[in-house]
Amino acid sequence: MSGHDSKYFSTTKKGEIPELKEELNSQYKDKKKDAVKKVIAAMTVGKDVSMLFTDVVNCMQTENLELKKLVYLYLINYAKSQPDLAILAVNTFVKDSQDPNPLIRALAVRTMGCIRVDKITEYLCDPLQRCLKDDDPYVRKTAAICVAKLYDINAELVEDRGFLETLKDLISDSNPMVVANAVAALAEIQESSAKVIFEITSHTLFKLLAALNECTEWGQVFILDALSSYKAKDARDAENIVERVTPRLQHANCAVVLSAVKVILQQMELISSADVIRNLCKKMAPPLVTLISAEPEIQYVALRNINLIVQRRPNILAHEIKVFFCKYNDPIYVKMEKLEIMIKLASDRNIDQVLLEFKEYATEVDVDFVRKAVRAIGRCAIKLDRAAEKCIGVLLDLIKIKVNYVVQEAIIVIKDIFRRYPNTYESIIATLCENLDTLDEPEAKASMIWIIGEYAERIDNADELLESFLETFPEEPAQVQLQLLTAAVKLFLKKPTERPQEMIQVVLNNATQETDNPDLRDRAYIYWRLLSTDPEAAKDVVLAEKPTISDDSNNLDPSLLDELLANIATLASVYHKPPESFVSRVKAAVQRPDEDEEYLEGQDSGQNESSAPVQDVASTSGPANAPHAPSAAPVQAAPAPSAPMPDLLGDLIGLDGALVPVSEPTAAAPSGPPLPVIFPASAGQGLQLSGCLIRRDGQIFYSLAFENNTAGPLDGFQIQFNKNTFGLAAAGPLQVPSLLPGTSASTLLPMVLFQNLSAGPPSSVLQVAVKNNQQPVWYFTDKVPLQALFLEEGKMERGTFLETWKALPDSHEVSKDLPTALISNVDATIEKLSASNIFYVARRMLKDTSQDVLYLSGKVPYVSGKSISFLVELTALVGSPGVKCAVKTPNPEMATLFFDAIDALLR
Amino acid sequence: MVDAFRMHILQTKDLGTCPVRQIGGCSFLYMRISNVYIVIVVSSNANAACALRFVVEAVALFKSYFGGAFDEDAIRNNFVLIYELLDEIMDFGYPQNLSPEILKLYITQEGVRSPFSSKPQDSRPPANATLQVTGAVGWRREGLVYKKNEVFLDIVESVNLLMSSKGTVLRCDATGKILMKCFLSGMPDLKLGLNDKIGLEKEAQIKARPARSGKTIELDDVTFHQCVNLTRFNSEKTVSFVPPDGEFELMKYRITEGISLPFRVFPSIKELGRTRMEVNVKVKSVFGAKMFALGVVVKVPVPKQTAKASFQVTNGKAKYNATLDCLVWKVRKFPGQTEATMSAEVELISTIVEKKSWTRPPIQMEFQVPMFTASGLRVRFLKVWEKSGYNTVEWVRYITRAGSYEIRC
Structure with a gap:
C-alpha cells in the first residue's frame, strides 16, 4: 500500500507558479487534485505558495473528501497571511458544517478552529453551537476540542456565547470519547484562565469514573489527568477513586499507567490505613518496573518520574533495585537516570550487589558515566554508614586502575567521606598521596589539598606535598587557591615549624598582593590578622569541628516534590522543575501571539500582536x-x-x-x-x-x-x-x-x-x-558595527561612573563632533541607546548654550572575559543636528569605532 | 522552529542526547526512528509520556499504512496520506483514535473513494465509521464474516540476562507478549486461560476444588491491549475481550521468578602479553533434547587494535568482525542438551602508546528457540463465544528469543 506522492516534490522549473495556477483552474478533477498536491508539497518543503490562495480556495467546493482536506490544510497554513481572502472560505465552511456526512461536518469544524483569523472566528460560533449538539458523537467530540481552540483565539467570545456551559454538559454525554474530549478541552481552558471554570464535583467525578472504563486509551489519559487535580473529601472518597483507577495500571499504554499512578499517589495522601497503602504500593511496583522495558525515550520519562516517586515512597520499589541495573547498550541518558535511582534505592541489604555494579560501570567507556558511577559510590558511603568501609574499599580498588579521571573523581568523593566520618578512614591517605601527580582538575586538586591540610599532623611530609602545589599558585584556579591558602594555614597551626612558616608567608603574600580575586584576598587578610593578633584564637577558628555533612541524594525540597508529584508524566516531572518556571502563559483572557503547534509555522501575523496586552x-x-x-x-x-x-x-x-x-x-x-x-x-x-x-x-x-x-x-x-x-x-x-x-x-x-x-x-x-x-x-x-557588541551588563552606577572617570588619565579622553547626528527627544534617545546597551547615567543642562549633556556608559567584550568600558559624554542642542561626543576609555584606540556606532545610532 | 531543532541536533549529535529538552521557550520531545526524527514541540507543561507514546503509536500506524516501511522515501511518497492521518489522529494536541483497523475504514490509501458522501446519512446502519471511531468497542468493525473461523496465538518471549564473569546471575527476567491473529465472524467474546498462579487460584476458589497439578507460574506484571476488560481482570482475574480483527498484541507480561535459561555460557579470555589473546567460549544448551535453537550468534568483544584471529569451533562458523570489534560465532541450528565450543587466538597490533586498560564489554548472545518458553508459560484454553455459536480452530505457537543476553567477562 505504498504511495507515489514523491513526484509532487520534484518540479523546480521556473514558471512553476503560473503553471500551477493554470492546473488549479483546470476542469479535470484529477489534474486539479494533482495541482493541489503539488501546492501542498511545495508548502511542506517551505516554499511560499500563498499567492495561489484564491485558486486553491476555489477548489474547496468539492465532493472529494481528500481534495477538500488538502484545501483545508492549505487554508490553515495561509489564512493568517491572507485574512481578507480567507473570508471567501467561510461560506463553504458553514455549508460543510451542515453536510449530511458527519465526517465532513467534523472536518469543517475542526479546520475552522485552526484558522486564527478574527473575522472567521465570528462565523465559527453558529456552526459550533450546532455541532456541539450534533446527533453524531464523532462531530460532538470534534466540536468539544474546537471550543478549546476558540477559547485560545478569543476567550471572551467563548464565555459570551455560553460555550463553556455546553461543554460542561458534554461531560454527561452518553459517548465516552465525547466525555474525554470535553474533559481535555475544559482542562486546557482552565489552564489558561485565571477564573475557576472547570472543577470536578462529586457528581462529575462519578461520570468521569464511569467513562474511564470505556473510552480510548488517550481518553483515559485526559480523564486521569483531570482527576489528579480532584481533592477527595475524605479517606473513603479517596479509597473509592483509587479502587476505580487501579485497574488502569494494567494498561499497555505507558501514558495511562503513569497518569493512573499520579492519581493514586495523590489520593494516597488522604488515606490513613497502613494496610491499604501497603497494598497500593505493592500494586504500583510491577507496572512501574514494566515501564523500564519500553522504548528508551519512554524509559527516560518513566525513570525521571520514578526518581520522584522513590523520594516520596521509597518502599514501592525497595525490592526492585535489580531492574535498574544498566544494560551495556542502554543509551547514556537512560544509564544516568538508572544510576540516580540506584543510589536512592541502595540500602544495607543490597549494597554489596550495588557496589559490584558501580564498580563495573566505573570501568566503562563513557567518561561522564564513569564519573557519575564513582560519585555514586561516594554517595552510598555517605548515605549508609555501615557500608562506608566497603565503599572505601571499592574506591581504593578503582584508584589502583590508575585511570586518570577515575582517580580524580575518587579523590573528590573520598574528601566527602572524610567529612562525613571524621577520624575513621585516614589510613588510606598514603594511597591517595601516591597519585598527586596525576591530578589536573581543579575540583580534584582542591579536594586533595583539603585532605592534606585537614590531616596535616598525620602526614609526615605534608609540608613537602603542599609545597609542590604552591609552585604554581598564581596560575591555579580560584577554587584551588582558596584551598591552598586554608591548607597552608592549617598546616602552620598544626606544625608551627620553620618550613610551614615560610610557606605561609609566601601564600599570604601571593594571596593578598598578586591576585585580583576579592574572595581570596579577603580570606587571606582575615587569616593574616588572626594569625598576627592571636594564634590561639586562629586555632579555634580554623581548626574548629566541622558539622558533618549528610547524604544529599534525596535532594528535592518537599514542597517542590509535592508539586512535581502532582505533575507526574508531564514535562515538569521530567525537568524536575515546577511548570511555571518553563511555561509562560498570559493568564488574562486575551490573545497570545503564539504558534500553531500542529503546523509549525515560522511566521506570525502582525494582527495578533496589535491586540496583545501591553x-x-x-x-x-x-x-x-x-x-x-x-x-x-x-x-x-x-x-x-x-x-x-x-x-x-x-x-x-x-x-x-x-x-x-x-x-x-x-x-x-x-x-x-x-x-x-x-x-x-x-x-x-x-x-x-x-x-x-x-x-x-x-x-x-x-x-x-x-x-x-x-x-x-x-x-x-x-x-x-x-x-x-x-x-x-x-x-x-x-x-x-x-x-x-x-x-x-x-x-x-x-x-x-x-x-x-x-x-x-x-x-x-x-x-x-x-x-x-x-x-x-x-x-x-x-x-x-560596535553597537552589536555592547554588553547587557554595561550599566554603571553614578558613583562608579564618576570614580572611573576621575581615575582615567585625561590622555584617555577623545572627542569628536558628529555633524549629522541628531537628538530630537532626550528620553527617546536614551531609550534607543539603552536598547543597544548604552546606558543612561546622568544628565545636565548647560545654561549658557541651553545644550543638553548626557552621560552614558557602555561595555564591549574584550579578550579572555574582560571588557572595555566606555564613559560617554554627549553634548547637543535638542532638535538641531550636530552632537559632540566625548568618550573616556582605557582603550582610546577603540574610540573611532565607538564614534561610528554612536553616529549610526543617533541618526 | 524546525530549523532551530535541526541546528540543535547537529550541534549535539555525538553527545548522549536526551530525548526531552528545552530550547528557548519550547520543549522538544523526540524519537529517532531509523533516519527520521519525529519531534513534538510544546510550549506548555504537556504530558510527556503521552506525547512519546503517541509517537510510537503513530509510527506503528504509518507503518501499517505504508506496508511496513517508515523512512524518508515512505514519507515523501505518502505525504498527502500523512497529512490526512495526522489531521485525524491528533486534534489540537490531543491524540484521538489511532487504531489502524478503524482508520482504514474511512481513510483509504486512494482517498478517491469517500464511502459516505453519496449515501444519505440518516438511514445508515449503526456500523458506520463515525460511531466506530467513538464507540465503546472502538477497535472492531461489525458485520465481519469468515468462512473458516480461526485464531492464531503466538507467545513470544525474550529473555534478558546479565551474568557476572563469575557465573552468578545478576539480573534475569523474561518479557513476553501474546500476539493474536483473529479471523472470526461477528462480535465474539473471548476468554483466555494461562497457567499463571493468580488465574489458577481464582479458578480453584470458584470451583471449590484444588488447582490442577502441573507447573504454575507467577507473572510479575501484565499489561493488556485496550480491548481487554481491565475491571473484569481485576475483580475476576479472567482475561476476557472482544478482539480486533486481524493481528494485534493482546498482552505483555514480565516475569522474574523461575526462569529457565536456554543457554549457559562459559567464557575464558586470557591476555597473553601485549599482542596476544586467547579466547575460549563454551556454550551449553539446557532446554529439552528434542528441541533446537535457531540462529545462535555469540559476539565476543575484542580490543580495537585486533589484527587477526584464528578459530577452532565444534559447530558453526566464526570470524572476526572489525566494524563491531567482535568475534562473531554463528551456529544455525543448535540442538538441546548439547554443548559447543569456540576457541580463538587473537593477535593484536602492538601500539606504541601505553596500552590503556581495555574495558571489556560483555559477551552478547542472540538466538531463537521455537516451542520453548523461558517462563514456562502455557496457554490452557481459549474460549470463543459468539451468538451464532460457530466452531473455531485455535493455533498456538511458542518461541523464545534472546533479549539482551549479556555475559560479562
Missing part, C-alpha cells in the same frame, strides 16, 4: 516575526538582564535567542529596516547579499539575506570570516536552503567572539567569504 512579557515576546529587527527588544527591565531568561520570555523570542530560525523565503516581508546590501548582484553574477551584524538577547547574529538573481538554483551555501579585531566567527553552520531563481532567503547566523583574532590596531573591517555549490567563492568586506 505587558513587558507580552511585548518582548511579540517581535517573533521580526528576525531582521536590528536591535534587541525595545522594552527592557531596568537592570538589563544579562542572559535570555526563558521563564520570562518563554515564547518564541526565547527560542530566537538560543537558536537560529530561518524565516521562510520571501514569505514575510521583513518588518525591520531593510538590510544594507553588502555584496551587490553585479559583483556576484546575480547573487546578492545584504546583511549586518545585530545583537539579540545577548548574542551576536549576522543577519543575512541571500537573493538569487541567477538563472539556476543555488545551494550549499557556506560562509567564513577572516581574522578580525574582535575575532568574530560563525558559531554554527550557515543555514540557507537551496535558492531557486528569483527567490531569496534570510537567516540569522549566530556568531562568537575571539575565535580568530587579528593583531594590529583595532579596525571595524570584517572580511567575509561566501561560497555555494554553483559559483566561485565570493569575497567582500563588511563593517563591524
